[in-house]
Amino acid sequence: MPTKLINPMNETPVRVSTPPARPRSLQGKTVGLLDISKTGGNLFLDRLEHLLRERFHVANVVRTMKPTFAKPAPPGIIEQLRAVDAVVEALAD
Amino acid sequence: MRYPSTVLDIGQTVPAIPGLDLGSDPALIVFFETDCPTCRLAVPYLNKLARGARVIGISQDDQAATNQFTQQLATAFPVQRDSGLALSRRFDLTFVPSLFLIDHNGRVLRSHFGFDKAVLNEIATQMRCPPVAEDFDGAPQSKPGCMSRHLEPKVEGEFGPGPAIGFTRGVPASVIEVPDGEDLFEYCFQTFGDALPVIPPTPERISNMLSGATVNPGEVIARVPPCYGEATVEKIAANAVMAGCLPNMMRVLLPLVRVVCDERLNIHGVQATTHFAAPLVLINGPIRNELGFAYRQNAFSNVARANSTLGRALQLILLNIGGARPDAIDMSTLGNPGKFCYCIAEHEEANPWEPFHVERGFQRQQSALTLFAAEAPHGVSEHTARTPEQVLKSISYALATVWTYRACLGFDAVVVLCPEHARTIHRAGWTKQQAREFLFENTGVPVRAYQDAPDAEGSQLISKYQEILIDGERCYQKFRSPGSIRIVVVGGTAGKFSAVIGSWAAGPRGSEMVTYPI
Numbered sequence: 323m324p325t326k327l328i329n330p331m332n333e334t335p336v337r338v339s340t341p342p343a344r345p346r347s348l349q350g351k352t353v354g355l356l357d358i359s360k361t362g363g364n365l366f367l368d369r370l371e372h373l374l375r376e377r378f379h380v381a382n383v384v385r386t387m388k389p390t391f392a393k394p395a396p397p398g399i400i401e402q403l404r405a406v407d408a409v410v411e412a413l414a415d
Numbered sequence: 416m417r418y419p420s421t422v423l424d425i426g427q428t429v430p431a432i433p434g435l436d437l438g439s440d441p442a443l444i445v446f447f448e449t450d451c452p453t454c455r456l457a458v459p460y461l462n463k464l465a466r467g468a469r470v471i472g473i474s475q476d477d478q479a480a481t482n483q484f485t486q487q488l489a490t491a492f493p494v495q496r497d498s499g500l501a502l503s504r505r506f507d508l509t510f511v512p513s514l515f516l517i518d519h520n521g522r523v524l525r526s527h528f529g530f531d532k533a534v535l536n537e538i539a540t541q542m543r544c545p546p547v548a549e550d551f552d553g554a555p556q557s558k559p560g561c562m563s564r565h566l567e568p569k570v571e572g573e574f575g576p577g578p579a580i581g582f583t584r585g586v587p588a589s590v591i592e593v594p595d596g597e598d599l600f601e602y603c604f605q606t607f608g609d610a611l612p613v614i615p616p617t618p619e620r621i622s623n624m625l626s627g628a629t630v631n632p633g634e635v636i637a638r639v640p641p642c643y644g645e646a647t648v649e650k651i652a653a654n655a656v657m658a659g660c661l662p663n664m665m666r667v668l669l670p671l672v673r674v675v676c677d678e679r680l681n682i683h684g685v686q687a688t689t690h691f692a693a694p695l696v697l698i699n700g701p702i703r704n705e706l707g708f709a710y711r712q713n714a715f716s717n718v719a720r721a722n723s724t725l726g727r728a729l730q731l732i733l734l735n736i737g738g739a740r741p742d743a744i745d746m747s748t749l750g751n752p753g754k755f756c757y758c759i760a761e762h763e764e765a766n767p768w769e770p771f772h773v774e775r776g777f778q779r780q781q782s783a784l785t786l787f788a789a790e791a792p793h794g795v796s797e798h799t800a801r802t803p804e805q806v807l808k809s810i811s812y813a814l815a816t817v818w819t820y821r822a823c824l825g826f827d828a829v830v831v832l833c834p835e836h837a838r839t840i841h842r843a844g845w846t847k848q849q850a851r852e853f854l855f856e857n858t859g860v861p862v863r864a865y866q867d868a869p870d871a872e873g874s875q876l877i878s879k880y881q882e883i884l885i886d887g888e889r890c891y892q893k894f895r896s897p898g899s900i901r902i903v904v905v906g907g908t909a910g911k912f913s914a915v916i917g918s919w920a921a922g923p924r925g926s927e928m929v930t931y932p933i
Binding site: 323326327331334336393394 | 585586588589590591592593594595599603606607615616617618621638639642643644645649650653654656657681683684688731735736737738875919920924925926
């Protein structure tokens, strides 16, 4: 006879969403740059913004910053990035 | 953020409270619900106020719930029931906790609802008492309350038990069938474990574990970050079985799961950081001896079933329900051995000062648990110093290395004093606060350490640091305030070994220490 066990793992239903298709080109697109407020993130994103504008001819860059790297982005930040075509997050130190 | 005041205006006379003699001094009337987290948060502060002033609690719940509330929280003021919620209607409350400061004629001097430390301190001043709430003591500055019971949607009958706020029913756990011939222990080890064997969570064992809980198995105690899995009482019991807990440990485990998910601790960040942090559990009060927690020699070791199984059950819950699986979501660079188990209790009997939970606003006879996002302990041996200054100086050198030597201000620390060191300090007449202030004033990083290292971690922030002189040398002060250094007394009575434990990023932008009643 099989042994019965009570499942101790997370069984909370989750909503699965599909990520949008990657853009084929960045030309004319709007790109969001998210600084998570770690030291040096602004230096990295300043350079990236320059490259995106000069080399990839993006139409617009939306810069935003989390108040702290230690917590998830507040809803306002997510809302700001909802309308852009792609996001780059400066995640690490 | 301030919330609008309750409906009774200043100067109005409050409705008569049955059996209440107003006396000659102001009194503070506090309406509360027994399952309102904000009401529970306020009780330790009201207890402090009740030492020097008249506080009267009015419970909106039935006798059984009220008794449980007053016992659990060791209320130090008289509590009466608002039978039928008649008084709540007459006071026209909207939320709880609702506070009415009244004079000897029953006129309202002040009213407020919700929890607000500044308001509590102002009320204390009006009642000629010292302040009752300190900043950065682990509780938020303010917290909104819950809707008054009489305004909640009715359930069965006019004054039936109101819906329990903050609780919902979760999905029942599924049943897994392990086929004959398969090694049950190996199956559980591979499927549910933390890289150590676990006890199979059979229905019989879980039923036995649930005998230690007084709440319904389907209740959701918390949603555990970072995956926000629902920790139902049943799921918690299943993980407690696997960790080897006895059923009576559910008394501690249920509040522990609630406190680990308190937003101030920010377990989401603690579990997802590349830093060393792991939640350190500190147990205080009578429950230490009732359940056999170790706090003497080997307090951090594998010496007592209570510490080991409670600490491991928490870690299994974070892993299995919270989803912080190592090498998937938890990408900590070096990890922490405390992620198997990190649970200590204070050696209150050898602590010459007040126990830690009393410092945090609880009663001595009450049990409490504290959580701290902690690095591993860093030992400090000091066997020859004979004065408080010398002992604490030795500890300050270890404190200066917390996070990294050149970094200041962004973190807290716990100093785990061994009983012998605590005795040396106390014998000279020092209070715990004096010891903490001495450590604060004597822990710094010499300015010369930053020379020729402009890119080193901590060097970029020196404009924010406070320069002080320590023994005539220019230093940057390591910590933000004496309150950043917490002192607990733990360990065996032989041996002069203390320890320093650094935190993860501290404060409201990182993780804050949290203490809850058991």
